[in-house]
Amino acid sequence: xxxxxVPDPKDTAPKRELKRAPLGVDSLLWRYGADxxxxxxxxxxGIMQNMHPAIGQALLDHSKLFDEPFARxxxxxxxxxxxxxxxxxxxxxxRIRDYHKNIHRHLRNGERYHSLNPSIYYWAHxxxxxxxxxxxxxxxxxxxxxxxxxxxxxxxxxxxKYGMSERPVIDNYPDLxxxxxxxxxxxxxxxxxxxxxxxxxxxxxxxxGQRKPIGQVQ
Numbered sequence: 141x142x143x144x145x146v147p148d149p150k151d152t153a154p155k156r157e158l159k160r161a162p163l164g165v166d167s168l169l170w171r172y173g174a175d176x177x178x179x180x181x182x183x184x185x186g187i188m189q190n191m192h193p194a195i196g197q198a199l200l201d202h203s204k205l206f207d208e209p210f211a212r213x214x215x216x217x218x219x220x221x222x223x224x225x226x227x228x229x230x231x232x233x234x235r236i237r238d239y240h241k242n243i244h245r246h247l248r249n250g251e252r253y254h255s256l257n258p259s260i261y262y263w264a265h266x267x268x269x270x271x272x273x274x275x276x277x278x279x280x281x282x283x284x285x286x287x288x289x290x291x292x293x294x295x296x297x298x299x300x301k302y303g304m305s306e307r308p309v310i311d312n313y314p315d316l317x318x319x320x321x322x323x324x325x326x327x328x329x330x331x332x333x334x335x336x337x338x339x340x341x342x343x344x345x346x347x348x349g350q351r352k353p354i355g356q357v358q
Contacts, residue, residue: 156309158306158309158311159293159296159311159312160294160297160300160311161294161296161297162294162297163224163225163294163297167294168272168283169272169291169294169295170224172272172275172291173221173224173272174221174225175272175276177279178271178275180275180279181271181274181275181278182217184274185271188267188328189267192263192264192323192327193247193248193253193327193329194253194255195255196329197245197253198243198245198255201243201245202243219232219236220268223298223301226301228297228300228301230301232301233301233302234302234303237256237261237302237303240255240256240261243255258304258305258308259307259308262304263323265295265298265299265302266319266320269291269295270316272291273288273291285313288313289312289313291313292311292312293311293312296309
């Protein structure tokens with residue numbers, strides 16, 4: 141079976157007039173993007189990402205998440221945060237992007253997926269952006285409407301560092317929230333396979349997800 145072609149991360153979409161804000165010492169992402177309180181949102185962000193059919197399937201097909209759940213977080217998240225603080229032409233962005241070149245296979249419905257599909261890649265990016273905003277809503281001082289727009293526009297500059305297509309990119313907070321709601325309502329799914337696999341790895345549940353009697357737990 142031949143592999144699907146690697147999507148061109150830049151594709152041929154026409155250039156758009158996106159609003160950008162610079163990343164630097166005066167930017168909100170630089171100030172809040174590595175806030176330690178963001179760690180409280182790890183589970184939320186992970187669930188939002190993994191409920192996307194392609195991302196959830198990629199975890200099953202390619203990741204060691206269930207053997208090394210914390211090691212994966214330690215490898216991936218710090219690099220994405222670090223990228224915010226790097227120069228625009230620093231190779232870290234394309235290096236992170238290229239980790240995904242061979243992440244492809246088939247969804248449960250038989251459709252092909254590839255992690256370099258800009259729409260899939262952008263969903264993960266959007267959840268990282270939103271968690272910066274949501275962290276302050278829950279654990280700090282909520283941003284003003286103007287600040288929320290600024291963060292989203294700074295996130296366009298962050299996205300540029302991956303060298304990906306602009307096609308799915310959003311440059312204002314209201315549209316970001318509309319996008320998140322639309323993905324939540326029409327794309328995200330309750331993907332039970334990762335949960336069943338994780339329970340099986342724990343040796344406390346059988347292959348149907350039922351808890352084993354105490355005497356059978358090894």
